[in-house]
Amino acid sequence: MTKIDEKLELKLAELVRQTHEAGIPVMVLFEGVTASGKSRLSNELLLALDAKYTHFYATKTPSEEDLRMPFLFPYWKNLPKKGDLTLFFRSWYANLIDYKYHNLKPDIFKDHHKLLSEIKGFEQMLLNDGYRIIKFNVEVKEEKRQEHIQQTKENPLTRWKAQEYENAIPTKIYTEELKHLIKETKDIAPWHTINYTERGQAVNEMYELLIDELEQALKDKKKKEENKKIDGKFSDDFKTDLFEDTEDEMSKSDYKDLLPELQQRMRELQYALYERKIPLILVYEGMDAAGKGGNIKRVRESLDPTGYEVNAISAPTETELSYHYLWRFATQIPRTGHIEIFDRSWYGRVLVERVEGFASTEEWQRAYDEINDFEKALTLEGAIVIKFFLVLDKDEQLKRFEERQDTLEKQWKITDEDWRNREKWDVYLEASKDMIEKTSTDEAPWIIVPANNKKAARIKALRTIIERCEERLWGVKRY
Amino acid sequence: MTKIDEKLELKLAELVRQTHEAGIPVMVLFEGVTASGKSRLSNELLLALDAKYTHFYATKTPSEEDLRMPFLFPYWKNLPKKGDLTLFFRSWYANLIDYKYHNLKPDIFKDHHKLLSEIKGFEQMLLNDGYRIIKFNVEVKEEKRQEHIQQTKENPLTRWKAQEYENAIPTKIYTEELKHLIKETKDIAPWHTINYTERGQAVNEMYELLIDELEQALKDKKKKEENKKIDGKFSDDFKTDLFEDTEDEMSKSDYKDLLPELQQRMRELQYALYERKIPLILVYEGMDAAGKGGNIKRVRESLDPTGYEVNAISAPTETELSYHYLWRFATQIPRTGHIEIFDRSWYGRVLVERVEGFASTEEWQRAYDEINDFEKALTLEGAIVIKFFLVLDKDEQLKRFEERQDTLEKQWKITDEDWRNREKWDVYLEASKDMIEKTSTDEAPWIIVPANNKKAARIKALRTIIERCEERLWGVKRY
Numbered sequence: 001m002t003k004i005d006e007k008l009e010l011k012l013a014e015l016v017r018q019t020h021e022a023g024i025p026v027m028v029l030f031e032g033v034t035a036s037g038k039s040r041l042s043n044e045l046l047l048a049l050d051a052k053y054t055h056f057y058a059t060k061t062p063s064e065e066d067l068r069m070p071f072l073f074p075y076w077k078n079l080p081k082k083g084d085l086t087l088f089f090r091s092w093y094a095n096l097i098d099y100k101y102h103n104l105k106p107d108i109f110k111d112h113h114k115l116l117s118e119i120k121g122f123e124q125m126l127l128n129d130g131y132r133i134i135k136f137n138v139e140v141k142e143e144k145r146q147e148h149i150q151q152t153k154e155n156p157l158t159r160w161k162a163q164e165y166e167n168a169i170p171t172k173i174y175t176e177e178l179k180h181l182i183k184e185t186k187d188i189a190p191w192h193t194i195n196y197t198e199r200g201q202a203v204n205e206m207y208e209l210l211i212d213e214l215e216q217a218l219k220d221k222k223k224k225e226e227n228k229k230i231d232g233k234f235s236d237d238f239k240t241d242l243f244e245d246t247e248d249e250m251s252k253s254d255y256k257d258l259l260p261e262l263q264q265r266m267r268e269l270q271y272a273l274y275e276r277k278i279p280l281i282l283v284y285e286g287m288d289a290a291g292k293g294g295n296i297k298r299v300r301e302s303l304d305p306t307g308y309e310v311n312a313i314s315a316p317t318e319t320e321l322s323y324h325y326l327w328r329f330a331t332q333i334p335r336t337g338h339i340e341i342f343d344r345s346w347y348g349r350v351l352v353e354r355v356e357g358f359a360s361t362e363e364w365q366r367a368y369d370e371i372n373d374f375e376k377a378l379t380l381e382g383a384i385v386i387k388f389f390l391v392l393d394k395d396e397q398l399k400r401f402e403e404r405q406d407t408l409e410k411q412w413k414i415t416d417e418d419w420r421n422r423e424k425w426d427v428y429l430e431a432s433k434d435m436i437e438k439t440s441t442d443e444a445p446w447i448i449v450p451a452n453n454k455k456a457a458r459i460k461a462l463r464t465i466i467e468r469c470e471e472r473l474w475g476v477k478r479y
Numbered sequence: 480m481t482k483i484d485e486k487l488e489l490k491l492a493e494l495v496r497q498t499h500e501a502g503i504p505v506m507v508l509f510e511g512v513t514a515s516g517k518s519r520l521s522n523e524l525l526l527a528l529d530a531k532y533t534h535f536y537a538t539k540t541p542s543e544e545d546l547r548m549p550f551l552f553p554y555w556k557n558l559p560k561k562g563d564l565t566l567f568f569r570s571w572y573a574n575l576i577d578y579k580y581h582n583l584k585p586d587i588f589k590d591h592h593k594l595l596s597e598i599k600g601f602e603q604m605l606l607n608d609g610y611r612i613i614k615f616n617v618e619v620k621e622e623k624r625q626e627h628i629q630q631t632k633e634n635p636l637t638r639w640k641a642q643e644y645e646n647a648i649p650t651k652i653y654t655e656e657l658k659h660l661i662k663e664t665k666d667i668a669p670w671h672t673i674n675y676t677e678r679g680q681a682v683n684e685m686y687e688l689l690i691d692e693l694e695q696a697l698k699d700k701k702k703k704e705e706n707k708k709i710d711g712k713f714s715d716d717f718k719t720d721l722f723e724d725t726e727d728e729m730s731k732s733d734y735k736d737l738l739p740e741l742q743q744r745m746r747e748l749q750y751a752l753y754e755r756k757i758p759l760i761l762v763y764e765g766m767d768a769a770g771k772g773g774n775i776k777r778v779r780e781s782l783d784p785t786g787y788e789v790n791a792i793s794a795p796t797e798t799e800l801s802y803h804y805l806w807r808f809a810t811q812i813p814r815t816g817h818i819e820i821f822d823r824s825w826y827g828r829v830l831v832e833r834v835e836g837f838a839s840t841e842e843w844q845r846a847y848d849e850i851n852d853f854e855k856a857l858t859l860e861g862a863i864v865i866k867f868f869l870v871l872d873k874d875e876q877l878k879r880f881e882e883r884q885d886t887l888e889k890q891w892k893i894t895d896e897d898w899r900n901r902e903k904w905d906v907y908l909e910a911s912k913d914m915i916e917k918t919s920t921d922e923a924p925w926i927i928v929p930a931n932n933k934k935a936a937r938i939k940a941l942r943t944i945i946e947r948c949e950e951r952l953w954g955v956k957r958y
Contacts, residue, residue, distance in 0.1 A: 010888050017891060043784040047776055051791035051822060058785040065544055089785055157747040160754050268636040275639050297526060305522040306537040306568055312530035319798045343530060409489050412496060 002200035008207040009048045015214045016085060020053050023082040023322075024217050025131045028210070029091040031178055032138030033171040034164075035148045037196030041138055042087050044203050045210075053083060059090035061098050067105060068277070068335040070381045071095065071115055072122055076330040080131075081322040091135075092119050093185075097177045101169045108382050116184060118380070121373035123188045128366055129324050130224065132217045133189035134210065137182060141197040230357045232364075238430045242448070243391040248456035255455040262462040263302040269469045270303050270339060277336035278472060279383040282465065283345045285435075286390030287428070288418050289400040290451045291458075295390065296341055298458040299465065308339035313348065325349055325359075325367075326374055333378065346371055350435045355427050368438040379443035384472055387444060388461055389436060390451040394425055481679035487686040488527045494693045495564055499532045502561040502801075503696050504610045507689070508570040510657055511617030512650040513643075514627045516675030520617055521566050523682050524689075532562060538569035540577050546584060547756070547814040549860045550574065550594055551601055555809040559610075560801040570614075571598050576656045580648045587861050595663060597859070600852035602667045607845055608803050609703065611696045612668035613689065616661060619675040709836045711843075717909045721927070722870040727935035734934040741941040742781040748948045749782050749818060756815035757951060758862040761944065762824045764914075765869030766907070767897050768879040769930045770937075774869065775820055777937045778944065787818035792827065804828055804838075804846075805853055812857065825850060829914045834906050847917040858922035863951055866923060867940055868915060869930040873904055 019026055028045065030038045046056060057078040066074065072092060080086040096119065098104070100112035109115065123133055153162040168174075182191045192209050196202045273280055282299070284292045300308060311332050320328045326346055334340035349367040353359035359367070375385055392400075401422070404414040421428065440446045447464055451457040470476055498505060507524065509517045525535060536557040545553065551571060559565040575598065577583070579591035588594065602612055632641040647653075661670045671688050675681045752759055761778070763771045779787060790811050799807045805825055813819040828846040832838035838846070854864055871879075880901070883893040900907065919925045926943055930936040949955055 014888070039783050039785060043779075043782070046784055047780060051772075051775075051789040052793055056784050056788065063544060065542060087784075155747065158750045161750055268634065271637045271640055296530075300522075301526060303522065304518050305525055305535050305566075306518060309535065310530040314531055317798065319796060409493070 002198060002204065004044070004200050004203045005207070008204055008211070012207050012211055012214075013048050013050070015211060015218075016049050016054075019085070019132075019214050019217060020050075020083040022218060022221055024214075024221055025080040025082050025126075026085040026214070026217070027080060027088060027126070027131060027133045028085065029088045029093070029133070029135040030138060031091060031093050031136065032140075032196075033145070033174055034168045035145050035152070036138045036140045037148075037199075037202065038089060038138045040199070041136075041194070041196060041202060041206060042089055045206065046087060048207075049085065053085060055080060055084060055086040057086055057088050059088065059092075059094050061102065062095070062104060068337075070333055070377065071099065072118060072377065073330075073333065075122070076327060079126075079323060079327055081319075083322075092122070093135075093178060093181050094174075096181065097169060097174055100177065101173060105381075108380075114380060116181070118377045120185060120188060121370075121377065123185065125326075125370045125373065126324065127189060128370070130221060131324070132213060134213050135185075135189060135191045136206065136209075137178065137191055137193045138202075139193055139195050141195075144197050229361045230359075231361045232354050232357065232427065232431070233361065234427045234430050238426055240429065240433045242433050242436065243429065245448070246391050246393045246396065246450045246452040248450040248453050248460065250453055250456035250459060252455070255459065258459055259298065259462075262459065262466060263298070265466055266299065266462065267302045267304065269466060269473070270307055272473055273339070273469060274307055274337040276473060277382075279334045279336050279378075280339045280465075280469065281334065281378060281383050281385045282339070282341045283347070283385070283387040284341070284343050284390065285345065285347050285351070285388070285432075286449075286451065287392055287397060288421055289397050289404070290390035290392050291454045292343055292390055294454060295388070295449075295451075295458050295461050296343055299462060300341065303339065307337070308341065309334070310341045310343060313342065313344040325353075326370070330374070333383075336382070346374070347435060347439075350439075351428065351431050354431050355424060368435075371439055372441055375439075375441065375444040384468055385444040386465060386468055387446045388449050388464075389432065389446050390449045390457060392451045394422075396452045397422065481677060481683065483523070483679050483682045484686070487683055487690070491686050491690055491693075492527050492529070494690060494697075495528050495533075498564070498611075498693050498696060499529075499562040501697060501700055503693075503700055504559040504561050504605075505564040505693070505696070506559060506567060506605070506610060506612045507564065508567045508572070508612070508614040509617060510570060510572050510615065511619075511675075512624070512653055513647045514624050514631070515617045515619045516627075516678070516681065517568060517617045519678070520615075520673070520675060520681060520685060521568055524685065525566060527686075528564065532564060534559060534563060534565040536565055536567050538567065538571070538573050540581065541574070541583060547816075549812055549856065550578065551597060551856065552809075552812065554601070555806060558605075558802060558806055560798075562801075571601070572614075572657060572660050573653075575660065576648060576653055579656065580652060584860075587859075593859060595660070597856045599664060599667060600849075600856065602664065604805075604849045604852065605803065606668060607849070608842075609700060610803070611692060613692050614664075614668060614670045615685065615688075616657065616670055616672045617675055617681075618672060623676050708840045709838075710840045711833050711836065711906065711910070712840065713906045713909050717905055719908065719912045721912050721915065722908065724927070725870050725872045725875065725929045725931040727929040727932050727939065729932055729935035729938060731934070734938065737938055738777065738941075741938065741945060742777070744945050745778065745941065746781045746783065748945060748952070749786055751952055752818070752863075752948060753786055753816040755952060756861075758813045758815050758857075759818045759944075759948065760813065760857060760862050760864045761818070761820045762826070762864070762866040763820070763822050763869070764824065764826050764830070764867070764911075765928075765930065766871055766876060767900055768876050768883070769869035769871050770933045771822055771869055773933060774867075774928075774930075774937050774940050775822055778941060779820065782818065786816070787820065788813070789820045789822060792821065792823035804832075805849070809853070812862075815861070825853070826914055826918075829918075830907065830910050833910050834903060847914075850918055851920055854918075854920065854923040863947055864923040865944060865947055866925050867928050867943075868911065868925050869928045869936060871930045873901075875931045876901065 030042045032038045046054060055078070059074065075092055078086060096112065096115045099109065099115060126133060149162060149165055152158045194202050194205055284296060286292055296310060300310065316328065329346045332340060349359055350364050354364040379385055401414055401418060404410040436446045449457050449460050509521045511517045525533060538553065554571055557565060575591065575594050578588065578594060605612060628641060628644055631637045673681050673684055763775060765771055775789060779789065795807065808825045811819060828838055829843050833843040858864055880893055880897065883889040915925045928936050928939050
């Protein structure tokens, strides 16, 4: 019988201290049929590492509550932050197999393998960001497995646990599905099969594989930092007519008639969405002082507050910065039937972060695809996603800045930063144009809203939301 | 018909900007029967405030999942951080009434009014820490209420909502219960009754009450800061015999025989606790290098990793510092049937924070009572709480420090801070003695563990845990 090699254990612990200090997030996945040794193997790893930065998450068959959130939500919620290591006992793979086997959300996933594309996008996005994903498939001799089940059954204190084994997905089905998934995903992040029949050997093999992976991770990190470039890649003579249309007409009396009618309809639609369990996600972007806040206020004014939330995005906190940039948004996605309004959003990555050099060239450039994948997953799972870009012209912005400056109750709204951003009008324009061109998709198109006239902009937004919701609910357009 | 006073709205918005900047956390509660106008009134407040620091939480009748967590858990999870304001649409009061009316967790709460003492402790603790709690009881003329329900019923899009009204707790029962609760708690944080029959009047009244409260909050904050004192209050010639017993005997061969037997029992008990849905909370405190980590390792070594977690406590992060000091622990409380191990804990408040002056005199002095309340709530709701204090003598500590210094793989374990703490041996001793004397309760007594001999300390901890669990499970002691 092979003994566990203490030297390997110490070496691994030392390496994980180094990845911790280097700020590399690590995800270690354990898949395998019931009673194959996943829990014993993963506990061995858990014991070897410092609990200060090591976490453990066990995937369960989704509850009713879980089914109200997107498929990948539990993994966003339990994503390790930079420098942390999380063990996933059963992962998004087992989750996909659960969805398929139990035929969960059948209305949305006629073909559950659609979820595979979500998984691929998720892993790729994390890898791009420096996450290390290491996947173990734990196998064991059938004889050994039956022995373990028998022991569990015979002990009166653990007997109920054996019952759980019996309720699990039949091993044959799980094994076949996993085999297929491994084949489909082994080129993104590697899979390693470990045979647990001989415990000491299995543990040592796991340690060795992890040591290889983490040594490589440290090298990759160093290389990446050496090659890091920060460049917003802006043109010298940028021109676009995309934002030329800033004027829409709306008389005061038309506004007064239309607003209450549309708001009443919004409230009715909120209840209809709730009943049909459709989540609605509204994204607001646009120039400073374009009237995002006032526009959002008109949308929410008549809503039931128990069913919507506004997420006003400021600069990220220290905690938020220690995760993938999409983390603070992905964990705020509404439950089915709820409405989430983002006052600024994940698009900050390709706007302010590009302009100010907070994101490297590579980071903001790949963000368009990442964001498209992110939104695609949302719409695939049933959400309505509507993105507004409010445009006003440079003179109108100046007028509004000065008005804020001169009005006591509005002074808090204007800061030096706003003036500094105004000086960068053209580069923001270019960043906005690129964003709109690269992220207007069939599922989640951008709506450009002329905003020199605030009233017209509000009516346009309300009408758009109502139209999109009615279309989804009943297949008809009213406006 | 009274109109909403825009000046009041602006004044309130300005005040909340001030409380935000002053770092005052505010909780606004809305209670009232269904269709009384709570949602319309609270949405009005929500619209008046900046979404950047305003949040909304709606209490629902607890789900199965909710019932696996302590009664106050949702409120810990949704506690505003310093400077934020959270609206609670139905609060812990409605939650208590739900528990009682639906007879939830009847095994634990034969008398649901036990929960009232939890509520009182919770509010008092938050108030002490500078939280402002403002409680509204929304009433409405019955005629108006019926009118609103009728309208909701008649609209085909909102009809299902009317159904919800009918499933709610009968208004008579809710009203009577709330009346009693208001009487019991009005002296802690004030209750204000607002009649919604006349909308404009109700909104203005709400604004005025909030303005008064927040102006007072700003004054209180200032006064508190002026009176703040930092003093650990240590004696010049401190002596205690509480920690004299540092030696326990344990031969290598006894240890080798006992350890696997006890660990096997731990695993069985883990499953038994899981089946009976009893949460187990282990707290480890003690001198530096007393062997907490190694002791914890022996406890968890044979456990199923899907059912336990280790929380190794470091210095609080910026985010953690922006909440009540118990927040980062209260949100880590295990679900029923799970085990949570704290390697250092909330006792940092009366140990390192007292010694280093991170907590004011008033803060660490009142913490004993707060901690006792906190633990009492945990045990009241069924948790087993076991607290170990590992003691070694000063010579043994020196020996271990030096060994760490001299062993390559252990060097990371010893820092300058450890040496600095060692210089404060006596004040830590006094802080520890006070802690043990003031927080050893019947429900959660301290177990002092002689730790000069690591093996003996491990066996003692394991035996204690097993004994306490067996006693709870079957009413018998084995050791």
